[in-house]
Amino acid sequence: MGMNEREIHALLTASGIDGVGGLEQPDLDPTVVLQPSALVEVMTLLRDDERLAMEMLHCVTAVDREDRVDVVYHVCSFARHHALTLRTSVAKPDDADESWHPEVPSVASVYAAADWHEREQWDLLGVHFTGHPDLRRLLLPPEWIGHPLRKDYVYPSEHGGIPLELDAVPIYERDEREDTPPVAEPRPAGTPLNQPPSAPSARPHAGGKAPAKKEGEG
Amino acid sequence: MGLLNNTMPANAVTNAVDGAVNWGRKSSLWPMTFGIACCAIEMMAVFAATYDLDRFGAGVPRATPRQSDLIIVPGTVNAKMAVRVKRLYDQMAEPRYVIAMGACVCGGGPYAKWGYNTVKGVHKIIPVDIFIPGCPPRPEALLDGILKLRENISRDDVFRRRRDTAQTLDSAYST
Numbered sequence: 181m182g183m184n185e186r187e188i189h190a191l192l193t194a195s196g197i198d199g200v201g202g203l204e205q206p207d208l209d210p211t212v213v214l215q216p217s218a219l220v221e222v223m224t225l226l227r228d229d230e231r232l233a234m235e236m237l238h239c240v241t242a243v244d245r246e247d248r249v250d251v252v253y254h255v256c257s258f259a260r261h262h263a264l265t266l267r268t269s270v271a272k273p274d275d276a277d278e279s280w281h282p283e284v285p286s287v288a289s290v291y292a293a294a295d296w297h298e299r300e301q302w303d304l305l306g307v308h309f310t311g312h313p314d315l316r317r318l319l320l321p322p323e324w325i326g327h328p329l330r331k332d333y334v335y336p337s338e339h340g341g342i343p344l345e346l347d348a349v350p351i352y353e354r355d356e357r358e359d360t361p362p363v364a365e366p367r368p369a370g371t372p373l374n375q376p377p378s379a380p381s382a383r384p385h386a387g388g389k390a391p392a393k394k395e396g397e398g
Numbered sequence: 399m400g401l402l403n404n405t406m407p408a409n410a411v412t413n414a415v416d417g418a419v420n421w422g423r424k425s426s427l428w429p430m431t432f433g434i435a436c437c438a439i440e441m442m443a444v445f446a447a448t449y450d451l452d453r454f455g456a457g458v459p460r461a462t463p464r465q466s467d468l469i470i471v472p473g474t475v476n477a478k479m480a481v482r483v484k485r486l487y488d489q490m491a492e493p494r495y496v497i498a499m500g501a502c503v504c505g506g507g508p509y510a511k512w513g514y515n516t517v518k519g520v521h522k523i524i525p526v527d528i529f530i531p532g533c534p535p536r537p538e539a540l541l542d543g544i545l546k547l548r549e550n551i552s553r554d555d556v557f558r559r560r561r562d563t564a565q566t567l568d569s570a571y572s573t
Binding site for chain 1: 505517
């Protein structure tokens with residue numbers, strides 16, 4: 181059967197890679213702490229060493245800890261029946277604002293699964309994975325501003341005309357207030373009877389103007 | 399609802415035609431094939447054999463908004479999806495009806511406070527006829543919502559001119 185986390189940690193330490201730290205919470209949820217600079221080398225070792233044979237990267241996630249940003253990796257081996265959690269941290273400078281992006285090397289070159297996971301962390305927490313092949317937003321619209329799972333995120337009131345606040349005025353009521361008169365207008369002479377007076381062409385001020393095209397029509 | 403609404407005064411003929419048209423509309427509600435999130439699973443159960451929505455003439459989900467009378471919005475509407483929901487609704491022909499299914503669609507649900515990209519209820523985007531709360535609502539609740547919508551439709555004025563509208567128009571013509 182597979183190795184436990186202490187044995188894997190001992191193996192990583194003995195490998196001579198710079199930046200492998202201690203084993204956090206060894207009895208509860210063992211986590212190997214790494215320097216960001218050691219990440220790609222350690223991941224390659226985990227995948228290629230036949231004693232470890234970690235074929236699969238489950239998950240890449242990130243946590244905003246106010247004073248630092250953690251990036252957490254879960255890898256496992258089906259062949260050896262063991263798994264490991266790794267964590268790396270980037271300290272937040274005192275003058276950091278919303279435009280600050282922690283930099284961590286991408287492991288997409290080692291595990292292809294990391295590609296979209298890292299895009300998600302860029303999208304939601306603004307972690308900049310250096311060397312990523314295509315670091316675009318994954319979930320939110322491409323024109324979204326900010327990274328919503330950061331502690332200093334400012335909530336938007338609307339996005340592209342779509343109201344996002346709880347007490348927002350519905351958009352069709354907003355339109356009605358601007359465009360349509362509050363009471364029914366008298367029917368001008370010559371208007372076909374089967375048209376209500378509020379139809380655009382029956383309005384006197386609408387004149388020869390073509391009625392506005394609905395969005396999505398044609 | 400519709401171009402024909404309130405175009406003629408109330409009399410025996412328009413009342414009778416109203417009844418016939420409303421009966422036709424409520425007995426062949428065609429919903430759109432449209433689902434967003436987990437509520438859509440319950441909605442599919444309503445279309446399927448156990449709950450059999452076809453008993454009420456609404457069991458033929460149409461593949462295009464242009465053939466649909468009813469859009470059931472089942473699931474969280476976020477900023478990306480809201481644009482699409484609005485566009486689908488705009489493509490539907492009158493008369494069209496909207497059912498908001500589930501807590502998210504009725505007012506944000508669990509995302510009401512901290513949902514950064516959730517529209518807090520689809521009624522911010524399109525006018526809603528029936529709200530069905532629940533997370534997700536039972537299939538029976540959706541059936542009940544559709545029955546309530548049928549009641550609403552059977553009270554609709556197709557040709558009859560409502561009293562206030564009629565008075566406004568009559569006073570306008572007399573001057």
